[in-house]
Amino acid sequence: MFLIRTLHKWVGLILGLQFILWSFSGAMMALLDSDKVSGATSVRESAAVVLPRPVLPLAQVTERIGQPITSLRLTPLGSVYVYQAATPSGVRLIDAVTGAPVTIDASRASGLASAAFNGADPVASVRRVTEGDVETRKLPLPLWRVEFADSESTTLLLSEATGEVLERRTDTWRLWDIFWMIHIMDYTKRENFNHPLIVTVGTGILWLALSGLILLIRAFRPSDFSYVLDPLARARAAIAARRP
Incomplete structure (x- = not known):
């Protein structure tokens, strides 16, 4: 029991520091402006672009691409429209009117x-x-x-x-990302919250809870419950004394 009590004390101290980091990083992530974190206000909605007439026929698109096309999109790119063709060698862009390659x-x-x-x-x-x-x-x-x-x-x-x-990305996002790294304990890629380190800490917390429960149970003595047990004992004695 001495060993469990000693380990519980020191493991609790170490994991307690991690609990402080989790609480602090979680609070900071919640307090940072979500719009600044996501950069939602950094990008404006795309202005409407008028589709030119006529656009390059599909037969000429295939000829200009010069490769098998698995999918094709006519989409605006800045102030012009382009054909976005997916091919075995990657995505190719050509001007929707002239057919010129776009890089x-x-x-x-x-x-x-x-x-x-x-x-x-x-x-x-x-x-x-x-x-x-x-x-x-x-x-x-x-x-x-x-x-x-x-x-x-x-x-x-x-x-x-x-x-x-x-x-x-914004500076607010970069600050949020540091707190995210601390919170999930992924200090390299900052994206995995199911890695060996956090699993080890989670296992340690489970052991800490179980050992704490054992120590809690062993810490009590029958005298600690005398204020409940004594009146019950007296009541049982009084009932027994009344019986013939």
């Missing part, structure tokens, strides 16, 4: 991000991302990272294949 380079990515950004601040940097990091998570790579010079360092992540805005 999402740094200049076009910057223009698309500026058109989508809900603010007047200029672009601070444009960078092509080929390796995943904490901001890109599981987004398809490569992509363009366009950062603006606003107070939130708003960053739009655009697909290099389609030019679409895949995700929004």
Whole structure:
């Protein structure tokens, strides 16, 4: 029992520190402005783009793509319409009117991000991302990272294949992400809440609860319940004395 009591004390101290971190990080995530975290106000709704007439016939689209097409979309891209064709080698874009190939380079990515950004601040940097990091998570790579010079360092992540805005990041999101990392105890990728470390801590908490229950039961003596047991005993004695 001495061993259980000693382990319970020190394990409780260690896990108690983790409980403080969980409580603090959870409270901070709840207190941060959800709109700033999601970047919902960072991107404006796309302006309506008039569909040009005539657009390239499908037969010519197939000819210009030059590969088998598994799916085809006619979609606006900035101020123009493009055909977005999925092929075995990846997504191909061509101008819906001229059929000219459309590539999402740094200049076009910057223009698309500026058109989508809900603010007047200029672009601070444009960078092509080929390796995943904490901001890109599981987004398809490569992509363009366009950062603006606003107070939130708003960053739009655009697909290099389609030019679409895949995700929004802000300084508030980056702060929230640190608390998220602490909360789920995933200090590398910040996305897995079912890893060995947290399972170990969860097992430790279960042991702490069971050992605490054992110690609680062993801590009581019959005299601790005398205020309940004594009146019952006296009542039983009085009933027995009245019997013939």
